[in-house]
Amino acid sequence: MNSIYVLEKIPAKASGKQDIDVRERILEFGPRALSDRELLIAIIGSGCQGKSVTQIANDILKLIDRGKSDLEIDVMKKLLGIGDAKACAIAAAIELGRRFYSVRDRKISMPHDVYPLISHFADRKQEHFLVVSLNGAHEVNAVRHVSLGLVNKAIIHPREVFADPIVDRACAVIVAHNHPSGNLEPSQEDIEITRRLRDTGDILGIPVLDHLIFCDKTYYSFVEHHLIQPSTGL
Numbered sequence: 001m002n003s004i005y006v007l008e009k010i011p012a013k014a015s016g017k018q019d020i021d022v023r024e025r026i027l028e029f030g031p032r033a034l035s036d037r038e039l040l041i042a043i044i045g046s047g048c049q050g051k052s053v054t055q056i057a058n059d060i061l062k063l064i065d066r067g068k069s070d071l072e073i074d075v076m077k078k079l080l081g082i083g084d085a086k087a088c089a090i091a092a093a094i095e096l097g098r099r100f101y102s103v104r105d106r107k108i109s110m111p112h113d114v115y116p117l118i119s120h121f122a123d124r125k126q127e128h129f130l131v132v133s134l135n136g137a138h139e140v141n142a143v144r145h146v147s148l149g150l151v152n153k154a155i156i157h158p159r160e161v162f163a164d165p166i167v168d169r170a171c172a173v174i175v176a177h178n179h180p181s182g183n184l185e186p187s188q189e190d191i192e193i194t195r196r197l198r199d200t201g202d203i204l205g206i207p208v209l210d211h212l213i214f215c216d217k218t219y220y221s222f223v224e225h226h227l228i229q230p231s232t233g234l
Contacts, residue, residue: 002109003109003110004109004111004223004224004230005108005109005110005138005172005174005209005210005223006230022034022038022041022042023042026042035120035123036061036064036120037054037057037061037123038057040056040057040060040061040090041053041054043086043093044056044057044060044081044082044090045086047081048080048081050080051080056079056081056086059079059080059081059082060076060082063075063076063079065128065148066145066148071091071094073087076090076091103117103142103143104140104141104142105139105140106139107138108132108134108138108139109138111210111212111219111221111223114132114176114210114212115214115218115219117132117143118130118132118176118214119216121178122214122216124180125180126180127148127177127179127180128145128147128148128178129146129147129148129156129161129175129176129177130143130144130176130177131146131162131164131165131173131174131175132173132174132176133168133173134171134172134173134174135168135169135170135171136171138171141165141168141170142164142168144164146160146161146175147160156193156197158200161173161175161200162200162204162206165206166206171206172201173201173206173207173208173209174208174209174210174211174212175208175211176211176212176214177190177213177214178213178214179213179214180215182216182217184213184214184215184218184219184220185220186220186222186227190211190213194211194228197211198228209223209230210222210223210228211227211228
């Protein structure tokens with residue numbers, strides 16, 4: 001298939017039931033069917049006095065969403081309900097996943113190649129803006145969280161979007177954000193943000209190849225809907 005992207009030079013006492021429910025879902029459907037929060041519940045296992053396992057998982061998820069690739073154990077241990085054992089289990093699970101299933105070097109040729117790398121953000125209740133950094137062969141350098149916005153508005157600045165891709169020596173980027181409402185039709189603001197990022201990328205020599213709006217079932221690609229023309233080369 002030809003590439004569409006042109007290459008360029010609950011209280012703690014009750015928390016056990018939640019853990020059991022999650023384990024049952026893993027056994028029946030496999031871990032891929034679970035949300036990020038449910039996977040964390042499976043790892044954490046139980047709550048503590050005054051804090052359910054779901055609340056603890058939500059706190060850890062907020063740390064992950066804020067976006068460092070290495071989730072520091074000392075930072076996790078500052079959260080109520082996270083001691084040495086839970087912090088080490090979470091850190092080990094993240095590192096194991098990174099070693100075996102890293103997104104790095106995945107080839108991106110079409111919008112549907114991007115969706116599996118970002119779709120786990122679809123269950124968030126607020127908009128999350130993401131940037132996928134690509135090398136000259138359109139292989140993934142990294143997928144990063146850039147901004148957390150309100151339910152209907154994400155505050156995006158080009159310097160935040162391009163800061164890490166510049167360090168990566170990226171040759172192109174793809175941006176994406178979730179629509180918690182499930183309505184994937186781009187707003188006028190989405191279109192304006194895309195135009196602004198495209199202009200900035202052209203100046204930096206790091207073109208924005210596409211903008212994906214996504215939910216838990218599907219996505220909307222600006223390229224596929226002809227709101228962005230595929231790049232023609234550096």
